[in-house]
Amino acid sequence: MRLPPPGDQEEFYGQLLKVCRSPAENACIMLLWRTGMHASTLCSAHWWRGPERTIIWRRPKTGKQLAATITNADCILLAKCRAGGHLPTSVRTLERWVQRVGERAGYPGLCPLTLRHSRAIFLLDKGLAVNRVASLLGCSYGVLEKHYAQIEAARLVI
Secondary structure, eight states, rough: OOOSSSOOOOHHHHHHHHHHOSHHHHHHHHHHHOOOOHHHHHHTTTTESSSSEEEEEEOTTTOOOEEEEEEHHHHHHHHHHTTTTOSSSSSSHHHHOOOHHHHHTOOOOOOOOHHHHHHHHHHHHHTTTHHHHHHHHTTOOOHHHHHHHHHHHHHHHO
């Protein structure tokens, strides 16, 4: 499991956004971190803009519909990138983009799943209940507990 760096997860996210070289890179990093979406969902375009700054997507594994609120500026950015066909359509391409952004920001080995983990840690650190975080990420409480207990143990060692 590729863990996010220890420390402030919002700061980590901000550093990634600073080194993005294109609106599409920015949109991908934003979408992965703000929603906790899986790379396969982003690439398959099984997500859409809902009402009032909401991104809605269906988790392929479970079919569960999930939603996240983003800023108006992020909605506009996503709409432009999607309309222009600038977002990656394969997981491998997205992984390369995220890896390059991570290298530029000083986080070698970054992958899309790291952003999902970072989002989960951010939500847990903000005091959201574990079952609520599991619901927001579209996973079961058991899966969240298994993965994030490992992350928490690793954070205590560092």
